[in-house]
Amino acid sequence: MSNVGRISCVVPVFNGDRYLAESLDSILAQSLPADEIVVVDDGSTDGTAEVAARYVDAVRLVRQENAGSPAARNRGVTESRGDLIAFGDADDLWHPDRLARQIERFEQRADLDCCIAHVQNFWSPEATVEKEMDLRHGDFTLPHAGVITMTGLVRRSIFDRVGLFLPSLRHHDGQEWQVRARDHGAVIEVIPEVLMSRRVHDGNESRRRRADESEGLLAAIKMSLDRRRAALTPTESYSPEEEGC
Amino acid sequence: MLNGSTRLQVVGPHVAAKVMDGEAIFINLASGMYYSMDEVGGTMWVLLGSDHSLEETSRLIAERYGIAEERAYEDVEALARKLLEEELVQPSSAESAAPQPELPSTDGAGPYTAPELSRYEDMAELFALDPPLPELPDAPAS
Numbered sequence: 001m002s003n004v005g006r007i008s009c010v011v012p013v014f015n016g017d018r019y020l021a022e023s024l025d026s027i028l029a030q031s032l033p034a035d036e037i038v039v040v041d042d043g044s045t046d047g048t049a050e051v052a053a054r055y056v057d058a059v060r061l062v063r064q065e066n067a068g069s070p071a072a073r074n075r076g077v078t079e080s081r082g083d084l085i086a087f088g089d090a091d092d093l094w095h096p097d098r099l100a101r102q103i104e105r106f107e108q109r110a111d112l113d114c115c116i117a118h119v120q121n122f123w124s125p126e127a128t129v130e131k132e133m134d135l136r137h138g139d140f141t142l143p144h145a146g147v148i149t150m151t152g153l154v155r156r157s158i159f160d161r162v163g164l165f166l167p168s169l170r171h172h173d174g175q176e177w178q179v180r181a182r183d184h185g186a187v188i189e190v191i192p193e194v195l196m197s198r199r200v201h202d203g204n205e206s207r208r209r210r211a212d213e214s215e216g217l218l219a220a221i222k223m224s225l226d227r228r229r230a231a232l233t234p235t236e237s238y239s240p241e242e243e244g245c
Numbered sequence: 246m247l248n249g250s251t252r253l254q255v256v257g258p259h260v261a262a263k264v265m266d267g268e269a270i271f272i273n274l275a276s277g278m279y280y281s282m283d284e285v286g287g288t289m290w291v292l293l294g295s296d297h298s299l300e301e302t303s304r305l306i307a308e309r310y311g312i313a314e315e316r317a318y319e320d321v322e323a324l325a326r327k328l329l330e331e332e333l334v335q336p337s338s339a340e341s342a343a344p345q346p347e348l349p350s351t352d353g354a355g356p357y358t359a360p361e362l363s364r365y366e367d368m369a370e371l372f373a374l375d376p377p378l379p380e381l382p383d384a385p386a387s
Contacts, residue, residue, distance in 0.1 A: 214261035
């Protein structure tokens with residue numbers, strides 16, 4: 001247990017038998033071990049359950065009917081018992097010091113609600129798209145800030161204030177949560193350290209996104225605008241300039 | 246060059262737009278900036294975003310709000326220019342007759358005012374998190 005409370009790791013997975021073991025190994029190799037690892041199998045039809053069963057001594061497996069990754073993450077939040085919850089995707093690899101570095105931030109900042117680390121993409125050895133992706137998106141070879149669902153370490157109590165992830169969002173549920181958390185005054189810190197290796201492969205769910213599937217972000221924006229406008233007193237006027245324009 | 250027969254479409258694939266509760270929201274995923282348009286602007290976007298030309302849009306707006314078609318055209322054209330300047334839309338090559346879109350209800354709608362496009366930058370950093378991976382047409386379902 002860390003000095004700031006017990007740590008639960010929540011890993012939702014859907015048909016992830018190919019990479020789950022590597023991901024779990026990287027969690028189990030943390031320099032600051034987690035107190036609990038919860039894998040939520042979101043109705044997989046492949047060998048995910050068998051892979052998870054190999055970790056029965058170290059991992060708690062929760063199974064549910066397929067409901068999407070936000071719902072699976074929410075299940076992980078409610079099933080876990082830690083004071084702090086670390087999220088990660090089932091195909092990504094945790095840096096050995098991920099939890100130690102993020103816990104340090106909570107030790108140094110009593111007001112911190114959520115710490116998000118940077119991510120470095122890597123191309124899975126069997127991926128067939130490396131060359132094309134390199135050519136088209138050079139920026140993807142550079143580290144970039146993660147999102148709560150990928151590299152977030154979150155104080156459990158903030159979910160009481162902000163709520164859980166929106167199951168209705170197929171994509172961008174992490175960004176929507178962060179917008180909502182910001183509107184509720186949550187303290188979110190993005191640290192520059194790269195603490196997660198994000199696997200790029202032929203089956204990444206996020207590769208199937210299209211701009212017309214950005215409804216999650218559009219809905220998040222609309223809800224945030226409505227929240228901010230509702231928060232204004234009748235004597236105040238709403239000025240976009242005050243919002244940083 | 247804009248004229249009455251110009252039709253618009255969102256600049257793809259990094260721009261997305263949707264009208265919710267009469268308010269049009271745009272996001273530019275490349276810049277992280279987002280935009281909102283009030284009820285009149287939202288109604289104009291419902292029309293412009295469904296392949297109506299500037300002229301067709303103006304005519305329907307004039308009918309809906311009981312204003313002169315010339316005034317409606319001035320405002321529609323000004324809005325189209327702003328959307329173009331912000332690189333949210335581009336002229337479309339669509340030539341077919343526009344379908345009749347479902348316009349927001351006029352219940353509770355206020356009087357006509359020239360539409361405003363508000364731009365917000367406060368979430369640019371947030372929306373830059375976890376940028377979408379490149380989209381490839383052959384990506385298999387998992």
